[in-house]
Amino acid sequence: MATLTAVRPAFGGFSFDNCKRNAVLEIEASKVGCSVPSARKTGTTICGVVFKDGVVLGADTRATEGMIVADKNCSKIHYISPNIYCCGAGTAADTEMTTQLISSNLELHSLSTGRLPRVATANRMLKQMLFRYQGYIGAALVLGGVDCNGPHLYSIYPHGSTDKLPYVTMGSGSLAAMAVFEDRYKPDMEEDAAKQLVRDAIAAGIFNDLGSGSNIDLCVITKNKVNYIRPHDEANKKGVRTGDYKYKQGTTGVLTKAVTPIDLELLEESVQTMDTS
Amino acid sequence: IVPVAGFSPQGAYGVQDSLRSGFTSVKNELLPSHPLELSEKNFQLNQDKMNFSTLRNIQGLHAPLKLQMEYRAARQVIQRLPFLQSSNLALDTLRNSDESIGFEDVLNDPAHSEVMGEPHMMVEYKLGLL
Numbered sequence: 323m324a325t326l327t328a329v330r331p332a333f334g335g336f337s338f339d340n341c342k343r344n345a346v347l348e349i350e351a352s353k354v355g356c357s358v359p360s361a362r363k364t365g366t367t368i369c370g371v372v373f374k375d376g377v378v379l380g381a382d383t384r385a386t387e388g389m390i391v392a393d394k395n396c397s398k399i400h401y402i403s404p405n406i407y408c409c410g411a412g413t414a415a416d417t418e419m420t421t422q423l424i425s426s427n428l429e430l431h432s433l434s435t436g437r438l439p440r441v442a443t444a445n446r447m448l449k450q451m452l453f454r455y456q457g458y459i460g461a462a463l464v465l466g467g468v469d470c471n472g473p474h475l476y477s478i479y480p481h482g483s484t485d486k487l488p489y490v491t492m493g494s495g496s497l498a499a500m501a502v503f504e505d506r507y508k509p510d511m512e513e514d515a516a517k518q519l520v521r522d523a524i525a526a527g528i529f530n531d532l533g534s535g536s537n538i539d540l541c542v543i544t545k546n547k548v549n550y551i552r553p554h555d556e557a558n559k560k561g562v563r564t565g566d567y568k569y570k571q572g573t574t575g576v577l578t579k580a581v582t583p584i585d586l587e588l589l590e591e592s593v594q595t596m597d598t599s
Numbered sequence: 600i601v602p603v604a605g606f607s608p609q610g611a612y613g614v615q616d617s618l619r620s621g622f623t624s625v626k627n628e629l630l631p632s633h634p635l636e637l638s639e640k641n642f643q644l645n646q647d648k649m650n651f652s653t654l655r656n657i658q659g660l661h662a663p664l665k666l667q668m669e670y671r672a673a674r675q676v677i678q679r680l681p682f683l684q685s686s687n688l689a690l691d692t693l694r695n696s697d698e699s700i701g702f703e704d705v706l707n708d709p710a711h712s713e714v715m716g717e718p719h720m721m722v723e724y725k726l727g728l729l
Contacts, residue, residue: 334702334703334704334705334706334707334708334709335639335701335702335703335706335707336635336639336702336706336707337706337707338631338632338633338635338636338639339632341632341633341636342632345632419705423700423701423702423705426700427699427700430698430699430700431698431699434698451701454638454642455635456634456635456638458634458635
């Protein structure tokens with residue numbers, strides 16, 4: 323009777339009611355031999371590069387669930403504001419929800435200030451939120467955009483630390499992509515050279531890392547224009563069958579043919595009108 | 600406020616108030632079920648404390664005092680009866696959280712909760728008559 327009065331949540335947000343139960347379930351399940359279902363990760367290669375007039379962001383398109391590919395063509399470059407985009411690696415739901423929340427907050431903020439939002443604002447909002455949850459929100463992000471102060475590129479780690487650099491990579495394929503960047507990056511590149519560099523970096527991640535695969539998506543952000551190229555390059559096309567086991571018409575010769583019509587008599591017919599009012 | 604050391608019983612004189620908050624179990628009380636549970640419970644309070652102390656350092660003691668008086672007013676009398684859902688608009692405006700969205704607006708929104716406290720019980724609880 324009395325416990326009912328205390329049950330209402332005074333505030334929303336995360337509810338930790340089931341944590342103890344989940345911990346017990348996990349122990350019980352591992353005793354029996356099965357395992358609890360794992361969250362869908364994006365096991366990714368994402369990267370970004372600052373060039374002369376703006377920022378190029380690139381990502382692969384594979385989402386994995388343990389050892390299985392869950393989505394062959396998912397979109398990892400998320401919209402934050404008209405001049406800011408963010409690539410996300412880590413737990414797919416976390417990156418999706420985090421970027422959507424920050425995008426809404428930035429929109430409200432820019433309506434309040436009356437100005438185009440800055441990349442530094444998005445960076446600070448993201449890092450404060452991720453630090454608040456102490457890394458339990460598994461979102462590793464590459465944030466890039468062009469604002470009144472020029473092009474900016476940030477990398478944000480799940481625990482809340484950020485780096486502001488001219489070229490960054492994140493995800494399981496980050497080492498492969500970073501190798502390409504370290505070899506061929508030059509400051510103040512042209513747009514086409516930057517696109518080619520990002521494409522090659524993501525391709526290195528796709529071909530050398532099991533967690534990344536399928537196509538390459540690019541997003542080129544300049545002062546007045548955003549070019550979201552999806553897909554920029556289908557590095558892994560599914561194979562096309564070269565032969566066919568179907569036989570042509572007339573392969574088997576017809577010896578005799580007998581046609582028997584089956585007559586069905588109409589027993590009962592009833593019409594039921596639909597009430598479409 | 601939930602102190603850092605653990606959960607403290609909510610009844611009078613610090614003794615567990617079984618009639619109001621049900622039975623207790625040592626394991627449930629002492630250990631939080633998730634490392635974030637305590638920090639999340641106190642998050643809003645800690646934010647407010649930090650903001651007030653910054654405000655005091657910048658503008659002097661009067662600023663947080665006046666603001667806290669307004670918070671208390673917004674939270675209190677103008678509120679509805681305890682079992683009715685209130686949107687806390689005045690409080691949100693004071694805190695500037697009417698221009699931001701967070702997990703507390705998306706997950707477990709109290710306005711959408713499936714259980715409702717029994718009206719008579721809740722009013723008596725609030726008035727201390729229970």
